[in-house]
Amino acid sequence: METKAVKEKSLEDGRAAMAACYQGFDPAAYLQYNYTPPRADFCRRDSIVPWKLGCLHRAFTEEDITGGVLVDVGSGPTLYQVLSGCEVFERLVLTDFLEVNRRELRGWLQEQGKSSLDWTPYLQHVCKLEGRGVSAWSEKAARLRAVVSDVLPIDVHCPQPLAPGALPSPGADCLVSSFCLESVSADLEAFTRALGHIGGLLRPGGHLLLIGALGESFYLGGPGVQIPVVPLDEAQVCGSLRESGYTLIRMEVYTLPPDMRVGVDDVSGIFFVKARKD
Ligand SMILES: C[S@@+](CC[C@H](N)C(=O)[O-])C[C@H]1O[C@@H](n2cnc3c(N)ncnc32)[C@H](O)[C@@H]1O
Numbered sequence: 001m002e003t004k005a006v007k008e009k010s011l012e013d014g015r016a017a018m019a020a021c022y023q024g025f026d027p028a029a030y031l032q033y034n035y036t037p038p039r040a041d042f043c044r045r046d047s048i049v050p051w052k053l054g055c056l057h058r059a060f061t062e063e064d065i066t067g068g069v070l071v072d073v074g075s076g077p078t079l080y081q082v083l084s085g086c087e088v089f090e091r092l093v094l095t096d097f098l099e100v101n102r103r104e105l106r107g108w109l110q111e112q113g114k115s116s117l118d119w120t121p122y123l124q125h126v127c128k129l130e131g132r133g134v135s136a137w138s139e140k141a142a143r144l145r146a147v148v149s150d151v152l153p154i155d156v157h158c159p160q161p162l163a164p165g166a167l168p169s170p171g172a173d174c175l176v177s178s179f180c181l182e183s184v185s186a187d188l189e190a191f192t193r194a195l196g197h198i199g200g201l202l203r204p205g206g207h208l209l210l211i212g213a214l215g216e217s218f219y220l221g222g223p224g225v226q227i228p229v230v231p232l233d234e235a236q237v238c239g240s241l242r243e244s245g246y247t248l249i250r251m252e253v254y255t256l257p258p259d260m261r262v263g264v265d266d267v268s269g270i271f272f273v274k275a276r277k278d
């Protein structure tokens, strides 16, 4: 029979091991692996990034998602996940565990062109989805820079993932999180716990937009930096959502065609979830 102290110790050891894996994370390499063609090919209907941007565009333009505060959990060095949400919310908080990623985000936010990836094609694609024409991309960039109020440290394994007082007291109106929870959790139990922790950042009735990997056991966070991932299937994601106090509104799934499997991970599918906090 495992005592509480032993269980706590093994939890702490697991988190420390995962944190150690992330010390080698290389934002520029990660962006190169996942956010350039073929995975980010805006001329291909079956490319992964356009699929993700379409899911986010649809979700953020549905009438049940209204303004206020949007928090992106585990932003990493990427901005694609908030390009639709930035039009709907007045305040956007980006977050990540690593200073290297927070620095990457601040670089783009503070200065034209100071980032490891050119986000212009992403801005243009989302403008097209919004029927604004691609030339509005610089307006969207200005809007994003205007609504991001903070780039904060976060740890989803903490019951309070953000520093006290980081958000207004009712909590955020909406959370978005992509490829974070399963990529930082040692097992399904930790994934579910983390889902509950971030739920504490959200007001009751608020929405969660969650993008994640299905069937993935590892990914490369940089050259030679192999990071373990808890392999999930759709049923486990739905069960974890239910267990951590969310009502599932819908789940959409993308199955990777062979040429999207480029050797930087062993992901087989991607889920997009829209859920509401009970
Ligand atoms: C696979 S990346 C996802 C990045 C981005 N959201 C995307 O969609 O590509 C996982 C992110 O989780 C962050 N992370 C690592 N440990 C974390 C923790 N304990 N709490 C929150 N985020 C963490 C990493 O720094 C990394 O940026």
Ligand SMILES: O=[N+]([O-])c1ccc2c(c1)CN[C@@H](CO)C2
Binding pocket: 034, 039, 048, 049, 179, 182, 183, 213, 216, 218, 219, 229, 265, 267
């Ligand atoms: O295809 N993609 O757009 C894409 C983007 C990011 C990531 C993946 C796939 C799969 N691995 C995760 C880390 O667990 C990160």
